[in-house]
């Protein structure tokens with residue numbers, strides 16, 4: 303992704319040329335928010351106005367921008383459409399040559415997307431200056447903690463030569479942020495590093511073409527397949543938002559029919575011999591990857607959980623008060639950085655930043671805008687998963703795998719399959735008890751379903 307400041311300036315210039323008026327503050331806030339994948343409700347909070355006002359203004363903005371760009375624009379496509387135009391405009395200003403600069407990421411993540419007038423550099427000697435393309439990475443400003451996860455991932459990649467790693471966890475838990483931190487620490491170990499998201503559902507062939515273009519830029523002879531580049535150089539490929547190519551309304555991790563070839567591609571990376579690594583990022587653990595993990599020692603998965611005590615840095619940075627209550631707040635919201643960010647806004651706005659007031663004022667756990675994020679998870683479930691999850695919400699103790707709802711016409715095997723799928727989605731958690739493994743619904747989701 304390009305720098306949002308540059309994009310705003312670019313859109314502002316375009317608008318001014320066409321309409322002789324600049325972007326208004328609310329329009330800039332909407333664009334910035336949409337760029338960061340924020341819901342309108344969050345943008346409204348940031349601008350201190352109602353959600354309906356933001357919706358109204360956004361609709362007008364998309365229409366205006368659509369006229370300026372000569373395309374249909376909406377909140378879903380604005381980023382890709384504008385970025386495409388922006389790239390073309392930059393390339394035409396700079397002799398058509400895109401050179402992705404080496405980056406220096408230190409704590410904060412700086413994306414580089416430099417266009418230069420000279421042509422590509424001659425091939426780089428291996429391990430000296432990695433060629434990095436993080437242009438499609440979302441802008442994530444803060445990255446606290448995660449030291450043990452980074453250590454584990456480094457060990458898998460550098461010592462165990464793991465070829466396929468899947469990082470999975472609830473949406474907003476910090477998977478992309480963690481991966482960026484990892485990249486900043488291992489970038490010198492690779493010849494090429496490239497990040498791509500499946501946000502816009504690219505066909506595998508399209509993605510492969512883009513990757514080949516990238517990997518071939520410093521080589522005199524293009525190679526036929528991605529795996530050939532993985533073999534001849536040390537490549538780190540990150541594919542984010544893999545859950546976009548999974549079906550809605552089916553069990554977790556079932557590929558959409560037209561995207562089944564991705565599974566074969568992942569399998570090829572895991573099972574062929576090479577010196578590179580593919581990191582997949584998904585909110586659910588795909589079953590095919592689970593099978594690979596059992597069969598193949600070069601495949602690993604990391605279930606990413608909350609930030610724990612490290613989340614205090616977020617509260618500190620936002621200037622919250624009552625430090626003695628921070629542990630409790632982090633526990634209630636599971637150290638989930640996105641959920642905490644939402645709650646922090648409410649605490650600042652309605653409780654003047656006082657955490658103790660917020661906690662005592664809420665007899666039930668306050669969810670606010672987190673509800674919309676939970677709904678996104680629920681929307682993906684199959685009918686049976688939905689039934690089981692609603693039943694789990696009525697259970698106050700972790701359940702045994704044989705303890706299925708009496709009024710469900712469901713075989714034990716089917717019930718187990720549903721629980722397994724919900725666990726893969728991180729909505730149901732395993733609890734280890736002396737008597738054996740038990741299962742319970744995520745506590746925040748339970749509060750939400752109880753309220754519904």
Ligand SMILES: Nc1ncnc2c1ncn2[C@@H]1O[C@H](COP(=O)(O)OP(=O)(O)OP(=O)(O)O)[C@@H](O)[C@H]1O
Nearest residue numbers: 442443444445446473474475476477478479639640
């Ligand atoms: N370690 C961290 N320290 C501070 N903030 C963090 C951290 N990790 C994530 N965040 C914040 O939480 C939000 C969500 O993070 P991120 O986008 O990485 O989550 P994700 O798991 O990739 O979500 P999704 O599944 O929706 O892509 C971001 O606003 C990010 O800045």
Ligand SMILES: [Mg+2]
Nearest residue numbers: 477478542543
């Ligand atoms: Mg992400």
